[in-house]
Amino acid sequence: xxxxxxxxxxxxxxxxxxxxxxxxxxxxxxxxxxxxxxxxxxxxxxxxxxxxxxxxxxxxxxxxxxxxxxxxxxxxxxxxxxxxxxxxxxxxxxxxxxxxxxxxxxxxxxxxxxxxxxxxxxxxxxxxxxxxxxxxxxxxxxxxxxxxxxxxxxxxxxxxxxxxxxxxxxxxxxxxxxxxxxxxxxxxxxxxxxxxxxxxxxxxxxxxxxxxxxxxxxxxxxxxxxxxxxxxxxxxxxxxxxxxxxxxxxxxxxxxxxxxxxxxxxxxxxxxxxxxxxxxxxxxxxxxxxxxxxxxxxxxxxxxxxxxxxxxxxxxxxxxxxxxxxxxxxxxxxxxxxxxxxxxxxxxxxxxxxxxxxxxxxxxxxxxxxxxxxxxxxxxxxxxxxxxxxxxxxxxxxxxxxxxxxxxxxxxxxxxxxxxxxxxxxxxxxxxxxxxxxxxxxxxxxxxxxxxxxxxxxxxxxxxxxxxxxxxxxxxxxxxxxxxxxxxxxxxxxxxxxxxxxxxxxxxxxxxxxxxxxxxxxxxxxxxxxxxxxxxxxxxxxxxxxxxxxxxxxxxxxxxxxxxxxxxxxxxxx
Numbered sequence: 158x159x160x161x162x163x164x165x166x167x168x169x170x171x172x173x174x175x176x177x178x179x180x181x182x183x184x185x186x187x188x189x190x191x192x193x194x195x196x197x198x199x200x201x202x203x204x205x206x207x208x209x210x211x212x213x214x215x216x217x218x219x220x221x222x223x224x225x226x227x228x229x230x231x232x233x234x235x236x237x238x239x240x241x242x243x244x245x246x247x248x249x250x251x252x253x254x255x256x257x258x259x260x261x262x263x264x265x266x267x268x269x270x271x272x273x274x275x276x277x278x279x280x281x282x283x284x285x286x287x288x289x290x291x292x293x294x295x296x297x298x299x300x301x302x303x304x305x306x307x308x309x310x311x312x313x314x315x316x317x318x319x320x321x322x323x324x325x326x327x328x329x330x331x332x333x334x335x336x337x338x339x340x341x342x343x344x345x346x347x348x349x350x351x352x353x354x355x356x357x358x359x360x361x362x363x364x365x366x367x368x369x370x371x372x373x374x375x376x377x378x379x380x381x382x383x384x385x386x387x388x389x390x391x392x393x394x395x396x397x398x399x400x401x402x403x404x405x406x407x408x409x410x411x412x413x414x415x416x417x418x419x420x421x422x423x424x425x426x427x428x429x430x431x432x433x434x435x436x437x438x439x440x441x442x443x444x445x446x447x448x449x450x451x452x453x454x455x456x457x458x459x460x461x462x463x464x465x466x467x468x469x470x471x472x473x474x475x476x477x478x479x480x481x482x483x484x485x486x487x488x489x490x491x492x493x494x495x496x497x498x499x500x501x502x503x504x505x506x507x508x509x510x511x512x513x514x515x516x517x518x519x520x521x522x523x524x525x526x527x528x529x530x531x532x533x534x535x536x537x538x539x540x541x542x543x544x545x546x547x548x549x550x551x552x553x554x555x556x557x558x559x560x561x562x563x564x565x566x567x568x569x570x571x572x573x574x575x576x577x578x579x580x581x582x583x584x585x586x587x588x589x590x591x592x593x594x595x596x597x598x599x600x601x602x603x604x605x606x607x608x609x610x611x612x613x614x615x616x617x618x619x620x621x622x623x624x625x626x627x628x629x630x631x632x633x634x635x636x637x638x639x640x641x642x643x644x645x646x647x648x649x650x651x652x653x654x655x656x657x658x659x660x661x662x663x664x665x666x667x668x669x670x671x672x673x674x675x676x677x678x679x680x681x682x683x684x685x686x687x688x689x690x691x692x693x694x695x696x697x698x699x700x701x702x703x704x705x706x707x708x709x710x711x712x713x714x715x716x717x718x719x720x721x722x723x724x725x726x727x728x729x730x731x
Contacts, residue, residue: 158177158179158225158226158227158625158626158656159177159199159223159224159225159284159285159625159626159656159658160176160177160224160225160226161174161175161176161177161222161223162174162175162177162195162198162199162202162221162222162223162224163220163221163222163223164195164198164219164220164221165219165220165221166212166213166216166218166219166220167194167198167211167212167213167219167220167221168191168194168197168211168213168219169191169194169213169678169685169686169687170191170194170198170213170686170687171213171684171686173687173688173689175195175674175689177626177656177658177672178656178671178672179656179671180652180656180657180671180672181648181649181652181657181659181669181670181671181672182656182657182658182659182670182671182673182674183660183661183666183667183669183670183672183673183674184658184659184660184661184674184675184676185661185662185667185673185674185675185700185704186675186676186677186678187677187678189678190676190677190678190687191676191678191687192660192676193630193631193660194687195676195689196287196289196628196630196660197211198221199223199285199287199628201221201255201257202221202222202223202253202255202281202285203223203253203277203278203280203281203282203284203287204274204275204277204278204280205278207255207257207261207263208257208261209257209258209259209260209261211257212258212259216259217258217259218256218257218258218259219256219257220254220255220256220257221253221255221256221257222252222253222254222255223252223253223254224250224251224252225250225251225252225253225284225625225626226248226249226250226251227245227249227250227251227284227625228249232283232625233283234251234280234283234284234625237280237283238251238267238280241272241276241279241280243267243268243270243272243280244268245268246268250268251267251268251280251284252266252267252268252269253265253266253267253277253280253281253284254266254267254269255277265277267280284625284626285625285626285627285628286626286627286628287628287630288611288615288627288628288630288632289630289631289632297598297599297607299582299583299584299585299597302555302583302584302585303578303581303582303583305614305618306528306531306532306535306555306557306583307528307578308618309534309535309617309618310527310528310531313531317523317524317527318524318578318579320520321517321520321521321524321579322577324513324516324517324520325517325575325577327513328510328513328514328517328575331506331509331510331513332510334506335503335506335507335510338495338496338499338502338503338506339503345496345499348496349493349496349497352489352492352493352496353493355474355475355486355489356486356489356490356493358471358474359471359475359482359483359485359486359489360486362467362468362471364468364471364479364482364483365479366479366480366483367479367480368468369465369468369472369478369479370478370479372461372464372465372468373465375461376461376462376465379453379454379457379458379461380458382451382453383453385451386448386451386453389444389447389448389451390448392444393441393444393445393448396437396440396441396444397441397445402437403437403438403441406434406437407434409430410427410430410431410434413426413427413430414427514566517566517575518566518568518573518580521568521573521575521579521580522568524579524581525557525559525579525580525581528557528579528581528583529557532555532557532583533555535555535617536553536554536555538617539553539610539613539614539617540552540553542612542613542614542616542617542647543609543610543613545643545646545647546609546612546613546640546643546644546647547639547640547643548589548606548609550589550590550591551587551588551589552587552588552595553585553586553587553595553610554585554586554587554595555583555584555586556583556584556585556586557581557582557583558581558582559571559573559580559581559582560573560574560576560580560581560582561573561574562574568580584597585597585598586598587606587610589606598610608632608636608644609636609640609644611632612632612644612647612648613647615627615651616647616650616651625655625656626655626656626657626658627651627652627655627656627657627658628657628658628659629648629657629658629660629661630660631660631661631662632644632659636663637663641663641665641666642665644663644665644666645663645665645666645668645725646669648666649669649725652671662704663704664701664704664705664718664721665721665725667697667700667701667704668701668718668721668722668724668725669725670697672691673691673692673696673697673700674689674690674691674692675689675690675691675692675696675700676688676689677689677690694722697718697722698715698718698719698722699718701718701721701722702715702717702718705717705718
């Protein structure tokens with residue numbers, strides 16, 4: 158669950174830290190006080206789209222940090238973190254951090270480790286589920302319906318799309334390859350001419366593995382001949398000759414030999430000394446032989462320089478080293494072979510495409526059947542939820558039909574279009590009035606009905622998604638009376654399995670809170686600030702009383718507020 162949220166220099170919030178508790182937390186306050194700003198902050202913390210507009214005026218950057226404690230080792234965040242290379246310590250803590258600069262750039266961290274916004278979003282989606290009025294409106298878009306149905310399928314069939322996705326990606330790659338090799342003959346001929354030119358240029362150079370490295374080493378030796386010769390000569394002269402190092406070392410050997418005739422330990426030392434003396438003598442001879450072989454060859458240096466120039470010309474075109482150039486040459490030959498044998502290659506690709514398409518259709522058919530089965534279960538579950546929300550006459554249908562296309566794959570006498578979600582088109586239909594046939598949601602449902610449908614779906618999916626925290630941002634808009642009470646009970650029901658944070662203007666919802674936070678806006682020194690305070694029982698009565706009247710607090714509204722809170726406390730804990 159979310160336990161701490163820290164906000165700094167975000168919109169009208171200068172600095173704010175909120176501790177969150179289990180169960181249902183209700184946030185209330187006047188319009189414009191900053192309630193939705195807190196939800197915006199949570200949305201950005203889990204990877205939402207940000208901009209410089211969120212940075213408080215006059216500040217360099219906004220900072221958001223959230224602490225989540227995930228005690229269930231089976232929670233999806235553990236596998237996701239492992240897949241993405243993040244560690245969750247033994248305290249079961251996940252810390253998300255995001256900073257947004259005044260220029261609009263974001264810096265993201267997970268448990269102190271820098272990461273990308275995309276990865277922050279992947280982790281965040283396993284921790285928070287933010288539901289807003291915008292998401293309710295997204296139900297009107299048919300393309301969202303298949304994702305909702307698939308969440309329901311996933312509950313009983315984990316990973317049911319994995320095989321299909323793997324095959325679909327292979328199929329797309331083969332289709333692209335087939336298309337590329339089906340280009341017109343003129344383009345292929347031009348490509349073949351270019352490849353032939355490149356291959357000839359590389360082959361004429363007759364490159365050898367690591368040749369550039371060997372030549373650079375040889376060039377360095379030739380360029381530095383004088384320094385090498387002079388210092389080797391000085392080294393040899395220091396060792397050999399009268400009154401030189403080897404002469405003095407020989408004298409030392411004689412003295413040790415004489416001393417060793419009188420003491421065995423010194424004789425042992427002398428023997429070791431002799432061994433090292435002979436080694437030095439051998440090294441001096443090696444230096445002499447090396448000097449005898451040294452010869453400066455200006456002509457060879459010119460040849461090496463010219464060869465390196467030739468290789469560098471090739472490097473500018475084909476690679477950073479001789480080995481890379483040779484690898485490029487091998488790839489050119491392979492592509493030339495493919496183009497030269499285009500007909501055979503196309504035939505092979507077509508055969509592979511047909512084989513994968515057959516397997517792909519088998520997987521798509523299996524997905525189609527799973528969706529059909531889940532659709533009937535989802536229909537019943539939604540209608541049961543809608544009855545509790547006083548849409549007991551509503552008929553909810555999940556319509557699934559195949560997407561047809563003239564250039565699609567043949568399936569049971571039809572040509573079907575495949576995409577990353579299979580071959581199905583899914584759309585939710587509803588009838589809220591008896592005798593009327595179900596129609597598309599966008600043509601039938603009102604704002605209040607849409608809120609109830611989305612809440613019904615959330616209540617169903619909350620049992621399967623294992624999201625630690627669910628956020629509701631004014632999802633109760635457009636409802637009142639007994640419907641509001643029913644929605645309050647549904648929201649509280651979700652909080653039995655997940656932490657729920659809910660912004661609401663309805664007293665029925667606010668009265669269900671385990672924790673009630675009040676957001677207020679204050680003005681100090683011509684700057685606006687937002688504060689958050691947890692309300693005690695008597696303060697809750699006053700706040701909900703004001704929500705009932707919409708104006709001044711009255712004794713009657715306080716009495717009704719107290720009754721509402723106590724009744725809901727009694728029913729929710731019974």
